[in-house]
Amino acid sequence: MFQYEKKLQFPVKIKNPNPKLAQVIISQFGGPDGELAASMRYFSQRYGMPLPELKGLLTDIATEELSHLEMVGAIVYQLTRNLTIDEIKKSGFDKYYVDHTTGIYPVAASGTPFSAMYLQSKGDVITDLHEDLAAEQKARTTYDNILRLVDDPDVREPIKFLREREIVHYQRFGEGLQLVTDKLDNKNFYAFNPSFDKNCFKNCRNRMK
Amino acid sequence: MDKCKLLRELSAVKFAAWELHLYLDTHPCDEKALEMHKKYSERAKELTEEYEECFGPLTHKSGSGLAWIKDPWPWEYKECDC
Numbered sequence: 001m002f003q004y005e006k007k008l009q010f011p012v013k014i015k016n017p018n019p020k021l022a023q024v025i026i027s028q029f030g031g032p033d034g035e036l037a038a039s040m041r042y043f044s045q046r047y048g049m050p051l052p053e054l055k056g057l058l059t060d061i062a063t064e065e066l067s068h069l070e071m072v073g074a075i076v077y078q079l080t081r082n083l084t085i086d087e088i089k090k091s092g093f094d095k096y097y098v099d100h101t102t103g104i105y106p107v108a109a110s111g112t113p114f115s116a117m118y119l120q121s122k123g124d125v126i127t128d129l130h131e132d133l134a135a136e137q138k139a140r141t142t143y144d145n146i147l148r149l150v151d152d153p154d155v156r157e158p159i160k161f162l163r164e165r166e167i168v169h170y171q172r173f174g175e176g177l178q179l180v181t182d183k184l185d186n187k188n189f190y191a192f193n194p195s196f197d198k199n200c201f202k203n204c205r206n207r208m209k
Numbered sequence: 210m211d212k213c214k215l216l217r218e219l220s221a222v223k224f225a226a227w228e229l230h231l232y233l234d235t236h237p238c239d240e241k242a243l244e245m246h247k248k249y250s251e252r253a254k255e256l257t258e259e260y261e262e263c264f265g266p267l268t269h270k271s272g273s274g275l276a277w278i279k280d281p282w283p284w285e286y287k288e289c290d291c
Binding site: 176 | 235268
């Protein structure tokens, strides 16, 4: 089960609203490499994880991604507070405003609404962990792109924190992949689906011989 | 006690404990990390109690009603330095 903690993982305190920035940063809320996709990906994939280390890791990273979703929501919310109609028109925020006012909606910077098509849950631990490694790098690149578009230190600091988390998660998923492949036939990791074929781990196979 | 200073310290300690928790998923027998995790978790517990006593509940376990719904919520802009 889940419980809410009434604080952000890292503080978000943006003095100056900037609806133009909000329109690109919202991609990490509901876009293809955003935090919602990340959280749903790991929560969905964890059921197919064959090792306790991986069940823990996917559960914990999925949970942390929800707190990142909350941070990105806070950034977009604070960047769009107290706007005048003139500011909305000038910044190009009018296209978002017409559908959502200043509500926070999971959508990509391009305007495409969130979709489960952004993620996969393949039921194969090796396949899923490779997707997870790629996902962390894609999110890291997105944060790098955002940092190139942003000068305001109030916005840069939480974005830099989120970027660093992608790198740490990538490291942990890499260790997870190592843990699972160490337990498989190292001549051919792909002879089995370790999430489906329960007897493919080294110890079981040796016993079967 | 300064609310923002305390929240900042609590967040830093909680983050250290969380980072060690993730590390321990893939290194569950690392004695040094287990020890550090224990140390940071204990400190986080003390700071949480201190914060909640002055500024209200952080989770539903520590309070309900007016104390829980009190503004500001975490996503709201605050004038203070935190």
